[in-house]
Amino acid sequence: MLRKSFSVVAVVVLSVFLVHAQLDKIIIPAGTPEDQALQAAANEQDAQKRLALYEDFVQKFSSNPAAVAYGNWQMAQQYQIAGDYPKALEYGDKALAAMPHNLEILVSQTTIAQEAKDNAKIIDYACQGGEAYHSLLKSPKPEGMSDQDFASRMEDAKSAMANSYQFLEAAAFNAIAGSPDAKQRMSFIERYTPAFPDSQYDQQVTSYAMVSLSELKDVNRLMAYGEKTLATNPENLPALLLLANAYSEDAKPGSSAKAIAYAQKAITVAKADAPDADRSRKLSAGAAHSTLGYVYMKQDKTAAAIPELKTAASLLKGQDDQSYALAAYRLGFAYAKLNRVSEAREVLSDSVKIAGPLQAMTEELLTKVNAARAGKK
Numbered sequence: 001m002l003r004k005s006f007s008v009v010a011v012v013v014l015s016v017f018l019v020h021a022q023l024d025k026i027i028i029p030a031g032t033p034e035d036q037a038l039q040a041a042a043n044e045q046d047a048q049k050r051l052a053l054y055e056d057f058v059q060k061f062s063s064n065p066a067a068v069a070y071g072n073w074q075m076a077q078q079y080q081i082a083g084d085y086p087k088a089l090e091y092g093d094k095a096l097a098a099m100p101h102n103l104e105i106l107v108s109q110t111t112i113a114q115e116a117k118d119n120a121k122i123i124d125y126a127c128q129g130g131e132a133y134h135s136l137l138k139s140p141k142p143e144g145m146s147d148q149d150f151a152s153r154m155e156d157a158k159s160a161m162a163n164s165y166q167f168l169e170a171a172a173f174n175a176i177a178g179s180p181d182a183k184q185r186m187s188f189i190e191r192y193t194p195a196f197p198d199s200q201y202d203q204q205v206t207s208y209a210m211v212s213l214s215e216l217k218d219v220n221r222l223m224a225y226g227e228k229t230l231a232t233n234p235e236n237l238p239a240l241l242l243l244a245n246a247y248s249e250d251a252k253p254g255s256s257a258k259a260i261a262y263a264q265k266a267i268t269v270a271k272a273d274a275p276d277a278d279r280s281r282k283l284s285a286g287a288a289h290s291t292l293g294y295v296y297m298k299q300d301k302t303a304a305a306i307p308e309l310k311t312a313a314s315l316l317k318g319q320d321d322q323s324y325a326l327a328a329y330r331l332g333f334a335y336a337k338l339n340r341v342s343e344a345r346e347v348l349s350d351s352v353k354i355a356g357p358l359q360a361m362t363e364e365l366l367t368k369v370n371a372a373r374a375g376k377k
Helices: 008-020 033-043 047-060 065-082 085-098 103-115 119-137 147-177 182-195 202-215 219-232 237-248 255-270 279-298 302-316 321-337 341-351 359-376
Strands: none
Touching: 033 047, 033 065, 047 065, 065 085, 065 103, 085 103, 103 119, 103 147, 119 147, 119 182, 147 182, 147 202, 182 202, 202 219, 202 237, 219 237, 237 255, 237 279, 255 279, 279 302, 279 321, 302 321, 321 341, 321 359, 341 359
16 A cells, blocks of 8 residues: 655655646645544555545545545555456546646556556546656746756656656557557547657657558548658658658659658668668668659659669568568569569569468469460560
8 A cells, every 4th residue: 555654844845846847746744634644544454444534534634635636546546456447547536636747646547547458548647647747847947946956956856757757658658559449549649749759669659650540541641740750850760661652652743752752761761781770670671662663663664663672572571471572563563564574473473472462463463474475485
């Protein structure tokens, strides 16, 4: 059970700064009637009687926000231990109503929501915590405090809250990753991004956002999100790749040029030929080369497309079957278009073995290539 008693010294040290920092801190000075009542509740061994004491405590000290928050928080934890998550969340919400910017309560509520497997609630509490944390960073210096003292207090407060912030950040990200519904996942991301700016999961969140918008077939929104992401981080690989792909399929004037620019930038950022290039970077480069070759083919620059598609196929083969199948199909098509049927047959005969959405198209193209090859003989 979490039980806290605070000295009067703590009141003086903490409250002045944290009030100015727009964060809530539960402070119940030792020896006060509130403290004595909490001691009595904490010493009660019977769970039901303990809950009744906390209920009485909240009613008796209803004019004291710290007491209301703490009493309801203790009841939330009691219900959490009992496995009654709806009740735990209900009382935790009452605690937050009294002190909405208390990180400890928000962490507790996030943990309960995790146990209840409620991703929407996790996002609510975690993002509220992230916003509370960043309110500290924007808080003005209290009147009469020196710049040096203010900077020192700020660093101390950030350090004290770092673990809570990192927990909330990870919990919210896991809720995004664990959401199977694209619409809900995207709504989570829109909450997450302002609550956790410069997140350590920035690349992954961007990837989830772009994939979600692709699933929703919201091309305009996808492009807008991608452009906004690149304005903040010009080397965000997921954004570069998905924008390159989106613009490659867009018929508007100028879209092909944008697709080429983004694909080339992705190739540069991925650095697939570097000694330390991992599988992810090679896959990214392979996808970018495949998109680049595809755009060149659409522009009737088939000769220029072939080197890009050959590179894509070599990077993707054995790494990602479906991405390789797509690159190989495009390469086979390019060879066939230039009447290089033997080379087309070779690449298509290999990729046609891969089961998936492209297998039927590859079989059809291979049949035509074989017929053309037989005709040449």
